[in-house]
Amino acid sequence: MADTTTHTAPFNRARSAEESPVKRFFRATEIDTRLLGMVGAMLIIWIGFHLLSGGLFLTARNLWNLSVQTASIAVMATGMVLVIVTRNIDLSVGSILGFVGMIMGVLQAELLPQLLGFNHPATWIITLLAGLLLGAGIGALHGVIIAFLNVPSFIVTLGGLLVWRGATWFVTSGRTVAPMDSTFRLMGGGTEGSIGATASWIVGLIACVAIVASIIHSRKQRKRFGFPRRPIWAEYFLSSVGCALVLGAVAIANYYPWPTNIARKYAEANGIAWPEGGLFIAHGIAIPVLIAILIGIIMTFIATRLRFGRYVFALGGNPEAAELAGIKTRWVTVRIFALMGMLCAVAAAISTARLNAATNAQGELDELYTIAAAVIGGTSLAGGMGTIAGAMLGALVMQSLQSGMVLLGIDSPLQRIVVGMVLVTAVWLDTVYRARAK
Structure with a gap:
């Protein structure tokens, strides 16, 4: 043992001497170069939009609004990481957000005021709890169909996208519900929500x-x-x-x-x-930013410190081995989708509070931005790899693109084209990265 140590130390020193200063720096600090590359890309995007917009992008006002706009997508992206890590996908998150948001809107704007009166202190608590339970129930339903009926997640959540978007309309027959409870509105940011x-x-x-x-x-x-x-x-x-x-x-x-x-x-x-x-x-x-950060910390703890998180990555890395190891993979899948539903409810609360209304268009295309945020943040569609921090940073990148294009007056169809191209490019880069890592 002593001989091994004696011979290894000079070898490590010799190897360090041969490395470039940059490689030694990254090895010493253990900084994720892929994450650092995404930060660099985001800074390039910010500087580019700042120059093209005549100095409007990198202002305190725009950056503050950008953080608030990113909050709901960032919250859902943390759950999408776990979904994609297990080689699944959830296309229904935007529709779940819209449906749960509409239910929460009806509760606090129409039903609870008749029982408790307007702006009752318990209104926002009851509304939020109801939304969380509803979101978890919808997610668990998806998970049961995927895990126990063996229907692919792509099909189940694609059906959910259509079902819950249609259900959103039927709740109020297409009517917008407003205003929201004054305390509930604090979760949306704004002057009072900071x-x-x-x-x-x-x-x-x-x-x-x-x-x-x-x-x-x-x-x-x-x-x-x-x-x-x-x-x-x-x-x-x-x-x-x-x-x-x-x-x-x-x-x-x-x-x-x-x-x-x-x-x-x-x-x-x-x-x-x-x-x-x-x-x-x-x-x-802003309060929604604090909520998103808190969710990110909790989800990071779940993914890296709890047994459930280890089961998720084991399931994504090798489903057969996870099954043989005694992991109840079906119930892990159900819990993942139930958790995703709860995060959709949190995002729905943020979005509804920010708009001070529940609308039928709420959450449309959010599934695209959420999946793109997770993939851009380093979550591999092949499963088994992903980070919560990367997904939240990916959400900021996606929202930066959208915000910058709005400042430049780019039409909505062209914005979607850009987002689609970014998503395809991110998946391609992930494929190249995984091929080089082998």
Whole structure:
């Protein structure tokens, strides 16, 4: 054993000396080069749209709106990762969002006010719980048909896309339902649906502490189990970059002020003298963005720390081996689709609250953006590989494309063409990446 260590160390040092500085840097920091490449592509997209739009894209207002618009797709993309990892697909997520959103809209705008009165404190809680249960039930129904009746997920969810979109219309005969409960609307963002500058800085500092604590914990765990550890400088580098990104995002959110009319009304209502230059009240981080981040953290924990997550990746990597290992693969599939349905309900709540209405067109084509976000984020359609963080970053890339094209005045049909081309390109790159990895 001593001889092995003696001979291995000089070999590793010799190998490190032969590597280029870039390779040594990535090996030391363990940064996912594929994820880094996607970040680079997103920055190119942002800079390109900023130049083409005459400096409108990279503004605090547009970036804040971009984060809010990304929230619902990002939430669903976290669930789509698990679906695709198991070699399935869910084409019904947009229709489920629309149907659940319509049910939640009818509950809080028409049914609950008759029982509890308008703006009752329990209205938004009952509405959200009902939506979550309905979404989970629809997802579980899909999962049972796929797992126990052996109907391909493509067919089941394609049928779900049509069924639930039609059911959305039948709930109100095509009528738009509005307005939503005042507390429920906070989940959609806007002036009131943000936490303000002070709370945003507190959240940012907590996030920085969590990043540092996570890196320290990971280092201790590696030492405990005898795994290789990153160099100290790499740990400092990752901590610094993570904290800088978090605090930078908070600074941008706090740089976007309330509209003048709303700020004036707030000043009048609170007896605040209106200064000559106007009153600057920062939006801060939007509540739907916080919801999406929280969902991302929970889903990452499920995928990487729980037994269920290990079963999901085992099922995607080799279904036959997973079955022989004693994993109840059918029930894993049912739970995955039930979880996907619940995430659709969360996205429906965000979308309905943001629009302050439930409409029949709500969620249309969201299945395309959700699948594209997961695939762009590194989830392989061949199964067995994918990350929650990558999918959420993919959702931001997709929404950046859409937002930039809107700023440039590009017609909706052409926007769809671009999104379709991006999706095909992402799948092609995934195929090339997997072929080189073998």
